[in-house]
Amino acid sequence: MKDTPLSNCERDFLLKAIEEKKRLDGRQTYDYRKIKISFGTDYGCCFVDLGQTRVMAQVSCELVAPKENRPNEGIMFFNIELSPMASPGFEQGRQSELSVKLNRQLERCLRNSKCIDTESLCVVSGEKVWQIRVDVHTLNNDGNLMDAASIAAITALCHFRRPDVSTQGQEVTVYSPEERDPIPLSIYHMPISVSFAFFQQGTYLLVDPCEREERVMDGLLVIAMNKHREICSIQSSGGIMLLKEQVMRCSKIAGVKVSEITELINEALLNDRKARKAGGKCGFAESMPQERITALKKDETPVEMTDVTETANGIIQKGEAAPQTVPSPVVPVPGVGQVGQGLQNSWGLEDDDEDDYEEEKNDNSGDEQVEEVTKMDVGEGDVVEISDIEEEEVVILNPEVPEKPKNTGSKSHQKGAAASKKRQKK
Amino acid sequence: MTPSACDKSAFSTMEVCGSLTVSLREFGCEQSLLSRPDGSASFVQGDTSVMAGVYGPAEVKVSKEIYDRATLEVLVQPKVGLPSVRERSQEQCVRETCEASLLLTLHPRSSLTLILQVLHDDGSLLSCCLNAACMALMDAGLPMSCLFCGVTCAISTDGQIITDPTAAQEKESRALMTFAIDSAKHSVLMSSTKGSFSVHEVSGLMTGKKECAPFQTNKTVNAKPKRPDVTNRLH
Numbered sequence: 001m002k003d004t005p006l007s008n009c010e011r012d013f014l015l016k017a018i019e020e021k022k023r024l025d026g027r028q029t030y031d032y033r034k035i036k037i038s039f040g041t042d043y044g045c046c047f048v049d050l051g052q053t054r055v056m057a058q059v060s061c062e063l064v065a066p067k068e069n070r071p072n073e074g075i076m077f078f079n080i081e082l083s084p085m086a087s088p089g090f091e092q093g094r095q096s097e098l099s100v101k102l103n104r105q106l107e108r109c110l111r112n113s114k115c116i117d118t119e120s121l122c123v124v125s126g127e128k129v130w131q132i133r134v135d136v137h138t139l140n141n142d143g144n145l146m147d148a149a150s151i152a153a154i155t156a157l158c159h160f161r162r163p164d165v166s167t168q169g170q171e172v173t174v175y176s177p178e179e180r181d182p183i184p185l186s187i188y189h190m191p192i193s194v195s196f197a198f199f200q201q202g203t204y205l206l207v208d209p210c211e212r213e214e215r216v217m218d219g220l221l222v223i224a225m226n227k228h229r230e231i232c233s234i235q236s237s238g239g240i241m242l243l244k245e246q247v248m249r250c251s252k253i254a255g256v257k258v259s260e261i262t263e264l265i266n267e268a269l270l271n272d273r274k275a276r277k278a279g280g281k282c283g284f285a286e287s288m289p290q291e292r293i294t295a296l297k298k299d300e301t302p303v304e305m306t307d308v309t310e311t312a313n314g315i316i317q318k319g320e321a322a323p324q325t326v327p328s329p330v331v332p333v334p335g336v337g338q339v340g341q342g343l344q345n346s347w348g349l350e351d352d353d354e355d356d357y358e359e360e361k362n363d364n365s366g367d368e369q370v371e372e373v374t375k376m377d378v379g380e381g382d383v384v385e386i387s388d389i390e391e392e393e394v395v396i397l398n399p400e401v402p403e404k405p406k407n408t409g410s411k412s413h414q415k416g417a418a419a420s421k422k423r424q425k426k
Numbered sequence: 427m428t429p430s431a432c433d434k435s436a437f438s439t440m441e442v443c444g445s446l447t448v449s450l451r452e453f454g455c456e457q458s459l460l461s462r463p464d465g466s467a468s469f470v471q472g473d474t475s476v477m478a479g480v481y482g483p484a485e486v487k488v489s490k491e492i493y494d495r496a497t498l499e500v501l502v503q504p505k506v507g508l509p510s511v512r513e514r515s516q517e518q519c520v521r522e523t524c525e526a527s528l529l530l531t532l533h534p535r536s537s538l539t540l541i542l543q544v545l546h547d548d549g550s551l552l553s554c555c556l557n558a559a560c561m562a563l564m565d566a567g568l569p570m571s572c573l574f575c576g577v578t579c580a581i582s583t584d585g586q587i588i589t590d591p592t593a594a595q596e597k598e599s600r601a602l603m604t605f606a607i608d609s610a611k612h613s614v615l616m617s618s619t620k621g622s623f624s625v626h627e628v629s630g631l632m633t634g635k636k637e638c639a640p641f642q643t644n645k646t647v648n649a650k651p652k653r654p655d656v657t658n659r660l661h
Contacts, residue, residue: 001481001482001484001485001537001539002485040545040546041473041546041548042546045505045546052460052461052462054460056543056545058505058506060506081503083501083503083541083543084481084501084539084541085460085462085463085466085477085479085503085541085543086462087462088462088481088484088539092501092509093509133506133507135505135506135507137503137505137543139460139477139479139543140460140461140462140463141462142461142462
């Protein structure tokens with residue numbers, strides 16, 4: 001299935017809003033959407049809601065043989081699954097460009113930053129090590145999957161407990177959770193990625209772009225940082241040129257955001273630990289006994305909407321009437337005609353009598369007129385055909401007519417001729 | 427088989443049925459919780475939890491187009507790793523059930539996609555998938571001839587029938603059966619069995635199944651369906 005394309009109107013609207021420092025959901029430039037972190041019933045399962053974006057991360061482990069060149073290091077494996085549930089554009093079982101990009105980014109953020117002590121995952125050097133696998137499933141894509149995935153992955157890794165093992169000679173015993181308490185991974189620091197979207201060749205910057213904003217952005221800068229303000233990875237994509245100052249400013253913003261998010265993660269982990277200690281139900285199952293009804297729940301609108309009708313009416317009353325004059329037709333290059341943008345719609349003029357309609361149409365749509373003019377040059381007999389294909393969208397003009405049709409001396413004559421021909425036809 | 431023997435075994439089956447406590451774990455559901463899909467639901471049975479999303483009717487690939495009805499595609503995403511044979515067989519079970527209840531002929535040459543994401547598996551996964559699928563299809567507003575529900579039963583080694591088993595109970599069981607039952611006639615739309623069992627045990631189960639089924643009718647569009655008193659209905 002294909003994703004619904006963004007219309008030109010929406011695109012223009014979004015870009016104009018961004019120019020006016022406004023965002024669709026009422027956020028400020030540097031605001032994140034609401035982040036919610038919750039845990040599943042088993043260890044190493046984490047759900048992250050970033051506004052409407054929703055991802056799930058699950059950590060699992062397995063005893064495997066280590067890599068030959070690193071005999072006493074555990075293996076980390078990351079997999080981002082772009083499930084078709086998240087967006088109709090995602091296909092199952094196909095490595096899309098986006099999924100490769102996100103996977104690589106997550107690997108750089110979490111594996112290459114050495115935030116996890118892989119040596120502690122070694123059981124028998126050269127023979128048995130733990131392989132930690134992180135599966136990130138996207139459930140709903142409303143933009144900025146990278147940040148949501150990185151938060152989910154690192155939180156799940158912090159939450160995860162691996163089974164305890166003991167070695168006696170060559171014998172390895174893996175204990176079940178009932179026999180011995182499982183052991184958490186040793187994590188040195190928590191890298192979190194922060195995304196910055198750039199618009200208009202880097203003139204405007206937004207933190208945490210939503211899906212709509214991602215579609216109209218020119219470039220993306222992703223900075224992974226930990227709370228000690230150490231940059232773990234930095235990536236700019238989309239082919240924009242950034243100034244040194246812009247990158248510096250972004251890294252400063254990232255520092256603030258990362259410390260906020262880290263605090264949130266720690267709080268969520270602490271709450272979960274308390275809940276588990278108390279022995280109650282935890283994770284997403286906890287919403288069950290509360291008999292919550294969410295079907296008729298309405299989300300709060302992020303933008304103040306109480307006086308929107310009055311404001312709209314005020315604008316309509318105060319605003320000046322739309323100009324009646326017709327903008328001059330745009331012919332970008334001789335040889336190319338266009339119908340649509342920049343021209344006035346003449347469809348609503350059916351009430352006028354036939355002659356006026358024809359005349360006006362000829363005045364309004366320069367392309368049609370040009371078309372007729374050129375065709376007239378070719379041969380009179382074709383006119384009949386032309387009037388049938390009036391509604392054609394793209395018209396290739398005869399390149400032998402270099403000057404603008406408005407300036408042609410014979411315009412009125414030819415136009416009249418065309419009109420009369422049409423009338424004859426009718 | 428002599429009539430008396432038959433009677434006797436039938437009696438013993440009934441006895442089994444009588445001693446069985448038709449109890450389901452606490453279940454709940456949340457609908458339209460995702461913004462992108464046309465319909466979405468998550469269904470929780472005890473600790474087992476499945477999330478479902480539906481897209482469609484939408485355009486279909488030419489290779490998958492069916493000229494007189496919609497093409498239904500079901501995807502089951504496991505929690506860890508990539509989809510394997512187990513997921514493929516679950517997909518098929520869910521697809522056949524949905525195809526039986528959806529009025530696919532109303533949307534010829536279009537595609538419906540149902541994605542099921544396993545959030546936690548603590549037994550009775552297939553029945554939870556079926557229930558989540560039904561709720562998501564309802565949320566998407568697709569025309570259906572009837573609703574359906576899934577019920578999983580396990581027969582333990584000593585002949586006890588356990589409805590809605592947990593993962594531990596499933597592991598110890600002798601046979602495991604999942605049925606999809608429609609809401610209109612309480613007939614069986616799909617069955618999937620594993621392990622060995624006798625014919626009488628199945629017929630005994632069937633009556634139990636049909637008693638479990640009415641809970642589906644209690645599922646209204648308003649999120650949380652009430653838990654019916656299944657045990658009372660059986661006796």
